[in-house]
Amino acid sequence: MDRFHFGKHSSSQYNEEMESIRTHLMEMGGLVEKQVGDALQALLAGDSELAEQVLTVEDRVDSLEKKIDEECARVLALRAPAASDLRMLIAVSKCVSDLERIGDESAKIAAMAIQLAQEGESPSGYVEARHIGNHVRRMLHSALDAFARFDADKAVEVAGEDAQIDMEYRSAMRSLVTFMMEDPRSISRVLNVIWTLRSLERVGDHSRNICEQIIYLVKGKDVRHISVDEMEKEVKGKP
Protein backbone atom coordinates (compact mmCIF):
# COMPACT_ATOMS: atom_id res chain seq x y z
CA MET A 1 0.00 0.00 0.00
CA ASP A 2 1.10 3.48 -0.78
CA ARG A 3 1.35 5.83 2.16
CA PHE A 4 2.19 9.45 2.26
CA HIS A 5 3.10 11.67 5.18
CA PHE A 6 3.27 15.40 5.45
CA GLY A 7 6.53 17.00 6.34
CA LYS A 8 6.24 18.66 9.73
CA HIS A 9 7.21 22.31 9.94
CA SER A 10 9.22 24.09 12.57
CA SER A 11 6.21 26.38 12.99
CA SER A 12 3.65 24.47 15.03
CA GLN A 13 1.01 26.98 13.93
CA TYR A 14 1.64 26.11 10.27
CA ASN A 15 1.23 22.43 11.17
CA GLU A 16 -2.03 23.23 12.88
CA GLU A 17 -3.29 25.20 9.89
CA MET A 18 -2.61 22.30 7.52
CA GLU A 19 -4.19 19.87 9.93
CA SER A 20 -7.26 22.07 10.28
CA ILE A 21 -7.74 22.15 6.51
CA ARG A 22 -7.48 18.38 6.35
CA THR A 23 -9.95 17.99 9.22
CA HIS A 24 -12.46 20.37 7.64
CA LEU A 25 -12.21 18.59 4.29
CA MET A 26 -12.93 15.28 6.02
CA GLU A 27 -15.83 16.89 7.89
CA MET A 28 -17.24 18.20 4.61
CA GLY A 29 -16.74 14.77 3.03
CA GLY A 30 -18.58 13.05 5.87
CA LEU A 31 -21.43 15.52 5.68
CA VAL A 32 -21.79 15.15 1.92
CA GLU A 33 -21.65 11.37 2.19
CA LYS A 34 -24.52 11.52 4.68
CA GLN A 35 -26.42 13.86 2.32
CA VAL A 36 -26.20 11.32 -0.51
CA GLY A 37 -27.32 8.50 1.80
CA ASP A 38 -30.19 10.50 3.29
CA ALA A 39 -31.41 11.72 -0.10
CA LEU A 40 -31.43 8.16 -1.42
CA GLN A 41 -33.16 6.88 1.72
CA ALA A 42 -35.77 9.68 1.47
CA LEU A 43 -36.45 8.70 -2.13
CA LEU A 44 -36.75 4.97 -1.53
CA ALA A 45 -38.84 5.29 1.64
CA GLY A 46 -40.97 8.19 0.34
CA ASP A 47 -39.82 10.13 3.41
CA SER A 48 -40.42 13.84 2.64
CA GLU A 49 -39.31 14.93 6.09
CA LEU A 50 -35.86 13.42 5.58
CA ALA A 51 -35.73 14.98 2.11
CA GLU A 52 -36.49 18.43 3.59
CA GLN A 53 -33.67 17.88 6.06
CA VAL A 54 -31.24 17.23 3.18
CA LEU A 55 -32.27 20.55 1.65
CA THR A 56 -31.67 22.34 4.97
CA VAL A 57 -28.23 20.83 5.51
CA GLU A 58 -27.12 21.99 2.05
CA ASP A 59 -26.31 25.42 3.54
CA ARG A 60 -23.78 23.83 5.88
CA VAL A 61 -22.07 22.12 2.97
CA ASP A 62 -21.88 25.44 1.13
CA SER A 63 -20.40 27.25 4.16
CA LEU A 64 -17.81 24.53 4.62
CA GLU A 65 -16.76 25.00 0.98
CA LYS A 66 -16.23 28.73 1.53
CA LYS A 67 -14.48 28.19 4.87
CA ILE A 68 -12.02 25.62 3.52
CA ASP A 69 -11.21 27.69 0.43
CA GLU A 70 -10.58 30.67 2.70
CA GLU A 71 -8.25 28.63 4.91
CA CYS A 72 -6.33 27.43 1.83
CA ALA A 73 -5.99 31.00 0.51
CA ARG A 74 -4.69 32.17 3.88
CA VAL A 75 -2.01 29.47 4.07
CA LEU A 76 -1.01 30.14 0.46
CA ALA A 77 -0.66 33.85 1.22
CA LEU A 78 1.18 33.58 4.54
CA ARG A 79 3.23 30.38 4.38
CA ALA A 80 4.39 30.19 0.75
CA PRO A 81 3.97 26.41 0.86
CA ALA A 82 5.98 24.17 -1.45
CA ALA A 83 6.09 20.53 -2.55
CA SER A 84 3.57 18.25 -0.83
CA ASP A 85 2.00 21.08 1.20
CA LEU A 86 1.29 23.04 -1.96
CA ARG A 87 -0.11 19.97 -3.71
CA MET A 88 -2.30 19.32 -0.66
CA LEU A 89 -3.77 22.84 -0.87
CA ILE A 90 -4.33 22.59 -4.63
CA ALA A 91 -5.94 19.15 -4.29
CA VAL A 92 -8.16 20.30 -1.41
CA SER A 93 -9.28 23.34 -3.38
CA LYS A 94 -10.32 21.10 -6.30
CA CYS A 95 -11.94 18.51 -4.01
CA VAL A 96 -14.15 21.00 -2.17
CA SER A 97 -15.69 21.98 -5.53
CA ASP A 98 -16.48 18.34 -6.23
CA LEU A 99 -17.87 17.80 -2.73
CA GLU A 100 -20.05 20.89 -3.05
CA ARG A 101 -21.41 19.57 -6.33
CA ILE A 102 -22.11 16.19 -4.77
CA GLY A 103 -24.05 18.16 -2.13
CA ASP A 104 -25.95 19.86 -4.97
CA GLU A 105 -26.81 16.54 -6.58
CA SER A 106 -28.06 15.25 -3.20
CA ALA A 107 -30.33 18.28 -2.95
CA LYS A 108 -31.66 17.56 -6.44
CA ILE A 109 -32.39 13.95 -5.43
CA ALA A 110 -34.11 15.19 -2.26
CA ALA A 111 -36.29 17.55 -4.32
CA MET A 112 -37.26 14.63 -6.60
CA ALA A 113 -37.99 12.51 -3.51
CA ILE A 114 -40.46 15.13 -2.28
CA GLN A 115 -42.23 15.26 -5.64
CA LEU A 116 -42.36 11.48 -5.93
CA ALA A 117 -43.62 11.07 -2.33
CA GLN A 118 -46.47 13.48 -3.08
CA GLU A 119 -47.54 11.36 -6.02
CA GLY A 120 -47.80 8.48 -3.57
CA GLU A 121 -47.20 5.64 -5.99
CA SER A 122 -44.25 3.33 -6.00
CA PRO A 123 -42.79 3.98 -9.44
CA SER A 124 -40.54 1.81 -11.51
CA GLY A 125 -36.84 2.43 -11.47
CA TYR A 126 -36.53 2.22 -7.69
CA VAL A 127 -34.68 -1.08 -7.83
CA GLU A 128 -32.16 0.53 -10.16
CA ALA A 129 -31.95 3.70 -8.04
CA ARG A 130 -31.26 1.60 -4.92
CA HIS A 131 -28.62 -0.46 -6.71
CA ILE A 132 -26.81 2.45 -8.36
CA GLY A 133 -27.27 4.61 -5.28
CA ASN A 134 -25.60 2.05 -3.02
CA HIS A 135 -22.77 1.56 -5.49
CA VAL A 136 -22.18 5.32 -5.70
CA ARG A 137 -22.27 5.67 -1.91
CA ARG A 138 -19.63 2.96 -1.53
CA MET A 139 -17.52 4.66 -4.19
CA LEU A 140 -17.71 8.05 -2.48
CA HIS A 141 -16.97 6.49 0.91
CA SER A 142 -13.90 4.71 -0.47
CA ALA A 143 -12.68 7.87 -2.23
CA LEU A 144 -12.86 9.82 1.04
CA ASP A 145 -11.19 6.95 2.85
CA ALA A 146 -8.35 6.96 0.29
CA PHE A 147 -7.98 10.70 0.83
CA ALA A 148 -7.85 10.32 4.61
CA ARG A 149 -5.09 7.70 4.24
CA PHE A 150 -3.30 9.37 1.28
CA ASP A 151 -3.59 6.06 -0.50
CA ALA A 152 -2.93 6.45 -4.24
CA ASP A 153 -3.33 2.74 -5.05
CA LYS A 154 -6.75 2.71 -3.47
CA ALA A 155 -7.61 5.90 -5.38
CA VAL A 156 -6.89 4.17 -8.71
CA GLU A 157 -9.03 1.22 -7.68
CA VAL A 158 -11.92 3.47 -6.66
CA ALA A 159 -11.66 5.56 -9.86
CA GLY A 160 -12.21 2.33 -11.79
CA GLU A 161 -15.66 1.95 -10.22
CA ASP A 162 -16.93 4.93 -12.22
CA ALA A 163 -17.03 2.99 -15.48
CA GLN A 164 -19.18 0.30 -13.85
CA ILE A 165 -21.58 2.88 -12.49
CA ASP A 166 -21.87 4.43 -15.96
CA MET A 167 -22.73 0.99 -17.35
CA GLU A 168 -25.36 0.37 -14.69
CA TYR A 169 -26.76 3.82 -15.37
CA ARG A 170 -27.08 3.24 -19.12
CA SER A 171 -28.76 -0.11 -18.58
CA ALA A 172 -31.24 1.41 -16.10
CA MET A 173 -31.99 4.22 -18.55
CA ARG A 174 -32.85 1.72 -21.27
CA SER A 175 -35.40 -0.04 -19.05
CA LEU A 176 -36.95 3.22 -17.95
CA VAL A 177 -37.37 4.43 -21.54
CA THR A 178 -39.08 1.15 -22.43
CA PHE A 179 -41.30 1.52 -19.38
CA MET A 180 -42.35 5.05 -20.40
CA MET A 181 -43.19 3.88 -23.90
CA GLU A 182 -45.40 1.14 -22.53
CA ASP A 183 -47.15 3.42 -20.05
CA PRO A 184 -47.09 7.03 -21.29
CA ARG A 185 -49.12 8.23 -18.29
CA SER A 186 -46.06 7.45 -16.17
CA ILE A 187 -43.74 9.73 -18.19
CA SER A 188 -43.60 12.65 -15.82
CA ARG A 189 -43.12 10.38 -12.79
CA VAL A 190 -40.46 8.22 -14.43
CA LEU A 191 -38.61 11.34 -15.59
CA ASN A 192 -38.15 12.23 -11.93
CA VAL A 193 -36.56 8.84 -11.35
CA ILE A 194 -34.39 9.42 -14.42
CA TRP A 195 -33.16 12.75 -12.99
CA THR A 196 -32.31 10.93 -9.78
CA LEU A 197 -30.27 8.31 -11.62
CA ARG A 198 -28.52 11.07 -13.54
CA SER A 199 -27.61 12.80 -10.27
CA LEU A 200 -26.29 9.56 -8.81
CA GLU A 201 -24.20 8.99 -11.92
CA ARG A 202 -22.76 12.52 -11.49
CA VAL A 203 -21.82 11.71 -7.89
CA GLY A 204 -19.77 8.86 -9.35
CA ASP A 205 -18.00 11.30 -11.69
CA HIS A 206 -17.18 13.67 -8.83
CA SER A 207 -15.90 10.78 -6.71
CA ARG A 208 -13.57 9.88 -9.55
CA ASN A 209 -12.36 13.49 -9.68
CA ILE A 210 -11.53 13.25 -5.96
CA CYS A 211 -9.50 10.11 -6.65
CA GLU A 212 -7.55 11.95 -9.35
CA GLN A 213 -6.69 14.69 -6.85
CA ILE A 214 -5.48 12.11 -4.31
CA ILE A 215 -3.07 10.78 -6.93
CA TYR A 216 -1.89 14.31 -7.73
CA LEU A 217 -1.38 14.98 -4.04
CA VAL A 218 0.51 11.78 -3.28
CA LYS A 219 2.38 11.24 -6.56
CA GLY A 220 2.59 14.74 -8.00
CA LYS A 221 1.07 13.47 -11.26
CA ASP A 222 -1.90 14.91 -13.09
CA VAL A 223 -3.96 11.87 -14.12
CA ARG A 224 -7.04 13.67 -15.38
CA HIS A 225 -8.40 12.70 -18.78
CA ILE A 226 -6.55 9.40 -19.03
CA SER A 227 -7.86 5.87 -18.71
CA VAL A 228 -7.77 3.95 -15.44
CA ASP A 229 -5.12 1.64 -16.96
CA GLU A 230 -2.87 4.59 -17.75
CA MET A 231 -3.61 5.96 -14.29
CA GLU A 232 -2.43 2.73 -12.74
CA LYS A 233 0.83 2.87 -14.70
CA GLU A 234 1.42 6.45 -13.55
CA VAL A 235 0.87 5.44 -9.93
CA LYS A 236 3.09 2.37 -10.11
CA GLY A 237 5.85 4.43 -11.76
CA LYS A 238 8.37 6.45 -9.85
CA PRO A 239 6.99 9.54 -8.10
Add this chain to the structure above:
Amino acid sequence: MDRFHFGKHSSSQYNEEMESIRTHLMEMGGLVEKQVGDALQALLAGDSELAEQVLTVEDRVDSLEKKIDEECARVLALRAPAASDLRMLIAVSKCVSDLERIGDESAKIAAMAIQLAQEGESPSGYVEARHIGNHVRRMLHSALDAFARFDADKAVEVAGEDAQIDMEYRSAMRSLVTFMMEDPRSISRVLNVIWTLRSLERVGDHSRNICEQIIYLVKGKDVRHISVDEMEKEVKGKP
Protein backbone atom coordinates in the same frame (compact mmCIF):
# COMPACT_ATOMS: atom_id res chain seq x y z
CA MET B 1 -17.20 50.55 -14.60
CA ASP B 2 -15.00 48.64 -12.30
CA ARG B 3 -11.50 48.04 -13.54
CA PHE B 4 -8.70 46.12 -12.01
CA HIS B 5 -5.02 46.10 -12.86
CA PHE B 6 -2.33 43.72 -11.85
CA GLY B 7 0.60 45.06 -9.95
CA LYS B 8 3.73 44.72 -12.05
CA HIS B 9 6.66 42.90 -10.54
CA SER B 10 10.30 43.81 -10.62
CA SER B 11 10.89 40.38 -12.13
CA SER B 12 9.87 40.59 -15.76
CA GLN B 13 9.77 36.82 -15.90
CA TYR B 14 7.15 36.74 -13.14
CA ASN B 15 5.10 39.27 -15.16
CA GLU B 16 5.39 37.05 -18.19
CA GLU B 17 4.30 33.97 -16.25
CA MET B 18 1.17 35.70 -14.98
CA GLU B 19 0.43 37.06 -18.44
CA SER B 20 0.89 33.61 -19.96
CA ILE B 21 -1.65 32.12 -17.54
CA ARG B 22 -4.14 34.84 -18.38
CA THR B 23 -3.58 34.33 -22.11
CA HIS B 24 -4.02 30.56 -21.86
CA LEU B 25 -7.21 30.94 -19.84
CA MET B 26 -8.61 33.27 -22.50
CA GLU B 27 -7.53 30.79 -25.20
CA MET B 28 -9.31 27.97 -23.36
CA GLY B 29 -12.37 30.20 -22.93
CA GLY B 30 -12.47 31.01 -26.63
CA LEU B 31 -12.09 27.37 -27.56
CA VAL B 32 -14.85 26.26 -25.21
CA GLU B 33 -17.14 29.03 -26.44
CA LYS B 34 -16.62 27.77 -29.99
CA GLN B 35 -17.32 24.21 -28.80
CA VAL B 36 -20.71 25.24 -27.39
CA GLY B 37 -21.57 27.13 -30.58
CA ASP B 38 -20.47 24.30 -32.87
CA ALA B 39 -22.29 21.65 -30.84
CA LEU B 40 -25.49 23.67 -30.98
CA GLN B 41 -25.07 24.35 -34.70
CA ALA B 42 -24.41 20.63 -35.32
CA LEU B 43 -27.60 19.77 -33.47
CA LEU B 44 -29.83 22.31 -35.19
CA ALA B 45 -28.46 21.66 -38.68
CA GLY B 46 -28.21 17.87 -38.25
CA ASP B 47 -24.52 18.21 -39.14
CA SER B 48 -22.78 15.04 -37.87
CA GLU B 49 -19.43 16.06 -39.31
CA LEU B 50 -19.37 19.22 -37.22
CA ALA B 51 -20.47 17.20 -34.19
CA GLU B 52 -17.56 14.77 -34.72
CA GLN B 53 -15.23 17.75 -34.85
CA VAL B 54 -16.50 18.95 -31.46
CA LEU B 55 -15.68 15.52 -30.02
CA THR B 56 -12.16 15.68 -31.49
CA VAL B 57 -11.44 19.16 -30.16
CA GLU B 58 -12.39 18.07 -26.62
CA ASP B 59 -8.86 16.70 -26.15
CA ARG B 60 -7.41 20.16 -26.73
CA VAL B 61 -9.69 21.60 -24.06
CA ASP B 62 -8.57 18.89 -21.64
CA SER B 63 -4.87 19.54 -22.32
CA LEU B 64 -5.33 23.26 -21.83
CA GLU B 65 -6.88 22.54 -18.43
CA LYS B 66 -3.86 20.50 -17.38
CA LYS B 67 -1.39 23.01 -18.83
CA ILE B 68 -2.96 26.02 -17.07
CA ASP B 69 -3.21 24.20 -13.73
CA GLU B 70 0.45 23.25 -14.07
CA GLU B 71 1.44 26.87 -14.79
CA CYS B 72 -0.53 28.03 -11.74
CA ALA B 73 1.14 25.42 -9.51
CA ARG B 74 4.57 26.46 -10.77
CA VAL B 75 3.99 30.16 -10.01
CA LEU B 76 2.56 29.27 -6.58
CA ALA B 77 5.65 27.20 -5.81
CA LEU B 78 8.30 29.58 -7.10
CA ARG B 79 6.90 33.09 -6.65
CA ALA B 80 4.97 32.92 -3.37
CA PRO B 81 2.35 35.26 -4.84
CA ALA B 82 0.21 37.45 -2.59
CA ALA B 83 -2.85 39.70 -2.80
CA SER B 84 -4.28 40.11 -6.31
CA ASP B 85 -1.76 37.73 -7.91
CA LEU B 86 -2.76 34.98 -5.51
CA ARG B 87 -6.45 35.64 -6.07
CA MET B 88 -5.84 35.54 -9.81
CA LEU B 89 -4.24 32.09 -9.54
CA ILE B 90 -7.00 30.76 -7.28
CA ALA B 91 -9.71 32.17 -9.57
CA VAL B 92 -8.02 30.76 -12.68
CA SER B 93 -7.72 27.35 -11.07
CA LYS B 94 -11.46 27.32 -10.31
CA CYS B 95 -12.38 28.71 -13.74
CA VAL B 96 -10.46 26.08 -15.71
CA SER B 97 -12.56 23.38 -13.98
CA ASP B 98 -15.74 25.15 -15.06
CA LEU B 99 -14.44 25.65 -18.61
CA GLU B 100 -13.47 22.00 -18.84
CA ARG B 101 -16.98 21.02 -17.75
CA ILE B 102 -18.51 23.35 -20.32
CA GLY B 103 -16.34 21.50 -22.83
CA ASP B 104 -17.76 18.22 -21.49
CA GLU B 105 -21.32 19.45 -21.86
CA SER B 106 -20.56 20.51 -25.46
CA ALA B 107 -19.30 17.01 -26.17
CA LYS B 108 -22.51 15.57 -24.71
CA ILE B 109 -24.56 17.87 -26.97
CA ALA B 110 -22.45 16.83 -29.97
CA ALA B 111 -23.06 13.14 -29.16
CA MET B 112 -26.82 13.82 -29.01
CA ALA B 113 -26.57 15.72 -32.32
CA ILE B 114 -25.04 12.65 -33.97
CA GLN B 115 -27.81 10.39 -32.64
CA LEU B 116 -30.54 12.81 -33.65
CA ALA B 117 -29.06 13.32 -37.14
CA GLN B 118 -29.05 9.55 -37.68
CA GLU B 119 -32.76 9.42 -36.91
CA GLY B 120 -33.25 11.97 -39.68
CA GLU B 121 -36.41 13.60 -38.39
CA SER B 122 -36.73 17.13 -37.20
CA PRO B 123 -37.92 16.63 -33.64
CA SER B 124 -39.77 19.00 -31.39
CA GLY B 125 -37.80 21.04 -28.89
CA TYR B 126 -35.43 22.51 -31.47
CA VAL B 127 -36.98 25.97 -31.20
CA GLU B 128 -36.35 25.85 -27.44
CA ALA B 129 -32.84 24.44 -27.90
CA ARG B 130 -31.98 27.25 -30.31
CA HIS B 131 -33.40 29.89 -27.99
CA ILE B 132 -31.79 28.61 -24.79
CA GLY B 133 -28.59 27.74 -26.66
CA ASN B 134 -28.19 31.26 -27.99
CA HIS B 135 -28.92 32.72 -24.57
CA VAL B 136 -26.32 30.48 -22.94
CA ARG B 137 -23.74 31.32 -25.61
CA ARG B 138 -24.24 35.05 -25.02
CA MET B 139 -23.94 34.48 -21.27
CA LEU B 140 -20.69 32.53 -21.60
CA HIS B 141 -19.28 35.10 -24.03
CA SER B 142 -20.10 37.96 -21.63
CA ALA B 143 -18.62 36.07 -18.66
CA LEU B 144 -15.34 35.59 -20.54
CA ASP B 145 -15.42 39.21 -21.64
CA ALA B 146 -15.89 40.32 -18.02
CA PHE B 147 -12.91 38.15 -17.05
CA ALA B 148 -10.73 39.65 -19.79
CA ARG B 149 -11.57 43.15 -18.58
CA PHE B 150 -11.61 42.30 -14.83
CA ASP B 151 -15.05 43.86 -14.71
CA ALA B 152 -16.88 42.91 -11.49
CA ASP B 153 -20.02 44.96 -12.27
CA LYS B 154 -20.42 43.18 -15.57
CA ALA B 155 -19.85 39.85 -13.78
CA VAL B 156 -22.81 40.52 -11.46
CA GLU B 157 -24.98 41.44 -14.43
CA VAL B 158 -24.02 38.27 -16.31
CA ALA B 159 -24.53 36.06 -13.24
CA GLY B 160 -28.13 37.34 -13.16
CA GLU B 161 -28.77 35.77 -16.57
CA ASP B 162 -28.58 32.30 -15.06
CA ALA B 163 -31.97 32.60 -13.36
CA GLN B 164 -33.59 33.51 -16.69
CA ILE B 165 -31.98 30.56 -18.39
CA ASP B 166 -33.26 28.27 -15.63
CA MET B 167 -36.76 29.64 -16.20
CA GLU B 168 -36.57 29.10 -19.96
CA TYR B 169 -35.27 25.60 -19.32
CA ARG B 170 -38.15 24.67 -17.01
CA SER B 171 -40.70 26.01 -19.45
CA ALA B 172 -39.13 24.06 -22.35
CA MET B 173 -39.11 20.91 -20.23
CA ARG B 174 -42.82 21.22 -19.55
CA SER B 175 -43.63 21.42 -23.28
CA LEU B 176 -41.39 18.47 -24.07
CA VAL B 177 -43.01 16.29 -21.39
CA THR B 178 -46.44 17.16 -22.82
CA PHE B 179 -45.18 16.33 -26.30
CA MET B 180 -43.91 12.91 -25.18
CA MET B 181 -47.23 12.12 -23.54
CA GLU B 182 -49.08 12.95 -26.75
CA ASP B 183 -46.71 10.95 -28.93
CA PRO B 184 -45.08 8.14 -26.93
CA ARG B 185 -43.21 6.88 -30.01
CA SER B 186 -41.15 10.06 -29.83
CA ILE B 187 -39.97 9.44 -26.25
CA SER B 188 -36.48 8.22 -27.01
CA ARG B 189 -35.90 11.01 -29.53
CA VAL B 190 -37.29 13.76 -27.33
CA LEU B 191 -35.19 12.50 -24.41
CA ASN B 192 -32.09 13.29 -26.47
CA VAL B 193 -33.36 16.84 -26.90
CA ILE B 194 -34.02 16.97 -23.14
CA TRP B 195 -30.41 15.94 -22.41
CA THR B 196 -29.26 18.70 -24.71
CA LEU B 197 -31.34 21.31 -22.90
CA ARG B 198 -30.01 20.01 -19.60
CA SER B 199 -26.44 20.39 -20.86
CA LEU B 200 -27.13 23.93 -22.03
CA GLU B 201 -28.61 24.78 -18.65
CA ARG B 202 -25.45 23.43 -16.99
CA VAL B 203 -23.32 25.68 -19.22
CA GLY B 204 -25.31 28.57 -17.74
CA ASP B 205 -24.46 27.37 -14.21
CA HIS B 206 -20.75 27.13 -15.04
CA SER B 207 -20.80 30.60 -16.62
CA ARG B 208 -22.25 31.93 -13.38
CA ASN B 209 -19.45 30.20 -11.45
CA ILE B 210 -16.93 32.02 -13.65
CA CYS B 211 -18.63 35.33 -12.82
CA GLU B 212 -18.32 34.54 -9.10
CA GLN B 213 -14.59 33.97 -9.54
CA ILE B 214 -14.20 37.31 -11.36
CA ILE B 215 -15.76 39.04 -8.34
CA TYR B 216 -13.46 37.15 -5.98
CA LEU B 217 -10.48 38.13 -8.11
CA VAL B 218 -11.36 41.82 -8.42
CA LYS B 219 -13.02 42.47 -5.05
CA GLY B 220 -11.53 39.76 -2.84
CA LYS B 221 -15.03 38.65 -1.84
CA ASP B 222 -16.45 35.14 -1.98
CA VAL B 223 -19.94 35.58 -3.44
CA ARG B 224 -20.78 31.91 -3.94
CA HIS B 225 -24.12 30.65 -2.64
CA ILE B 226 -25.71 34.08 -2.28
CA SER B 227 -28.41 35.74 -4.38
CA VAL B 228 -27.56 38.08 -7.25
CA ASP B 229 -28.97 41.00 -5.20
CA GLU B 230 -26.61 40.21 -2.33
CA MET B 231 -23.82 39.79 -4.87
CA GLU B 232 -24.50 43.27 -6.20
CA LYS B 233 -24.32 44.74 -2.68
CA GLU B 234 -20.98 43.03 -2.08
CA VAL B 235 -19.59 44.42 -5.32
CA LYS B 236 -20.84 47.97 -4.69
CA GLY B 237 -19.43 47.89 -1.15
CA LYS B 238 -15.84 48.72 -0.31
CA PRO B 239 -13.28 46.21 -1.55
